[in-house]
Amino acid sequence: MRLTLNIWRQKSPVDKGRMVPYTLDNVSEHMSFLEMLDVLNEQLITKGEEPIAFDHDCREGICGSCGFVINGVAHGPRRGTTVCQLHMRSFNDNDELFLEPWRAAAFPVLKDLIVNRSSFDRIIGAGGYISAPTGSAPDGNAILVPKPESDMAMSAAGCIGCGACVAACPNASAALFTSAKIAHLGLLPQGQPERHSRALHMVAQAHEEGFGNCTNIGECEAVCPKGIQLENIARMNRDFLTGAVLYRDPQAEAGAG
């Protein structure tokens, strides 16, 4: 098939950026979307033009590196699929496509389709963990976890941190990402001791990074390649509220002995 591709080119974070049209012939339906871009890039290099920069790594839909907007939809037309696993059989001959990076103040563009998502790492660092120093763990079966809760935790934990939820949200909210981690850990008995402080700190960090608030639009769930559900946001709100009520300043620990 033959495609017309309008791709966002931006040399650096300070460059203004613009859409540039390209045409590509002989696209096979068995190619993945990124393989199609590889072919285009090889042609560009041969012509002496700089290839299009895009983030990618595992190309199996699990590392969360890849992602851009295709015709207004994060990760493109196929539901539950990252662009690396999107295959060209989802498109037709003579289609015209528009490729843009994630757009959000908290995800500044670095080059072409690549954005800086380190704000996500800082949200996790603010509380998206269980404090379990290496070597201090009891036997794995010492604490039983009911299968339904464990399964729900696993579903929330499937988030790959790609950022599509933010790109799709009119508020550029990171609520789905943040809540997936809060729900994953909050559903497990091991996550209870830090449950409420976790929600308080992670939500505060998301706010500080410049992500917007959630107004229950649901675009995030629709584009999420891993099927992370909106109910996680309800769990986050509940833990946040409880946390806000229960919050006490930490006490000094020194002085014993």
Added chain:
Amino acid sequence: MNSRTPPGPIEKRWENTKFEMKLVNPANKRKYNILVVGSGLAGGSAAATLAELGYNVKCFCFQDSPRRAHSIAAQGGINAAKNYQNDGDSIYRLFYDTVKGGDFRARESNVYRLAQISVNIIDQAVAQGVPFAREYGGTLANRSFGGAQVSRTFYARGQTGQQLLLGAYQALERQIDAGRVKMYPRTEMLDLIVIDGKARGIVTRNLVTGQIDIHIADAVILATGGYGNVFYLSTNAKGSNVTAGWRAYKRGAFFGNPCFTQIHPTCIPVSGDYQSKLTLMSESLRNDGRIWVPKKQGDTRKPQQIAETERDYYLERIYPSFGNLVPRDVASRAAKRMCDEGRGVGPTGLGVYLDFGAAIERLGKQSITERYGNLFEMYERITGESPYEVPMRIFPAVHYTMGGVWVDYHLMSTVPGLFVLGEANFSDHGANRLGASALMQGLADGYFVIPYTLGNYLASNPLEKITEAHPAAQAAKVEVDNRVKKLLSINGNRTVDSFHRELGKLMWDHCGMARNAKDLLDAAAKIRDLNAEFWQNVNVLGDAEDLNQSLEKAGRVADFLELGELMCIDAADRNESCGGHFREEHQTPEGEALRDDQHYAYAAAWEYKGDDHPAKLHKEQLYFEYVKPSQRSYK
């Protein structure tokens, strides 16, 4: 070669070593600067644990976040000798299976330690909130995996690597937030700094700004993964590379068993020239899927039209006691033999069926969806076919490299102060890794081995204080700078990828599933020529002071070109077949690998002697005091 393997009964060796090792006083730990390169299971767990202990840690990864490391793609599971299933498992059995599975080319003491530590890893991961599969009573679930007759594999759907990595990543982010780890994402190590014979730092390139920096430290830890991408097509992530390990090799670290490569039997077959990588389908599928090809050669009928009596379930036929669960090397070679006989399936004839028809009939579609639903979806997304309706088509693909930087029992390389963890080292899997053992090894090294052995090194080796201004550090920086400039100035006619593809094809054809001495030496010579052409004719566009993905790739491919030659030389030098290394000249009448324990029961450790001189082979003799070498039989 001094492997520092401790004496005494094997079950006491690690305990005794830990007791004998020197400790660093808690208040002194923060005075030590440690560099951890790589943030996967091994690097992430090491960086988090060392920071928790109080060391000053800097951690580097080339990806945009430590959470993207390729450990994340491991699907199937992690082994541990918990014996929760009461089916006869034990530390000794896991040790035995791993030594045997590695075809008697691993160091017994290391493997025993790995089996001992395996139980602690599960406890640690559960405490971190890793959502392992559970039974209805709330206990941890297990499944069996290739090469084992007990159920000892813990799993989190088909995303075990992801969940274990996120556990380590979250522990790491906690330390970053606390200011105990300084994280450098989108940063690539391009050289090792060796001063007075000891590893004292690294040179890095910031992949966004192009800035080249020196980082000085008291010890350097490489946890940079495997080098399967030397084959171009592999199940590795596109960015996975050998550069850190290769730079260390060129600074004096010996490279161990470079030719030991694992070809995974269950991957989605190649569909065209544009193919950029191969996708693994978890080996756990072999628990319920049955592998077959048509009995007749050149049978192009659809699988549904081939009657039960016309199918050859060849693994069940040849290996009745292990059936579809034979180890990876055995399953891969059998698939190749079927295709060589002209019985392969699919448009290219390079494929075999993995059929769930019988399992769906026996267990119901619902059970199969619960076990493998996500994998079936992935297969359908890529091929456009539903495994519920038609059998999957699979073919072997390069997956894991057992070889890597040579390390001793303390995981230290031949350069003092340079430690190597996880897939990047050569240590625990011998000539073939068993399924669900990579996650185990990465985490064992990072959580439970390096925190002890690093402390011992620091406490027993007083180090001189040095700064970035040291001439050796400055010289390494200049070299890196020149290499970057050189790559950008060639302005030839070929793209980086075209060299990489050509290298990959040479490697796959001559250093892949079946090898022979003549082809290997031919390939080594061709690779040397290709390397020479690369430095004359590659075309890398763009600038050095910019985010430049072609430049990143060019540096990695340049290192792969050198590594590929060494792999062929190593494979030609090992005149036996063992595990994943199959030499056509050395096979049993039934076509199984034929080892030569009298001459080759050693780990090959290659020393760099300069670009114009052949690498020098050193041998670490392997001793089997507990598991007596025998012909591996899975019949």
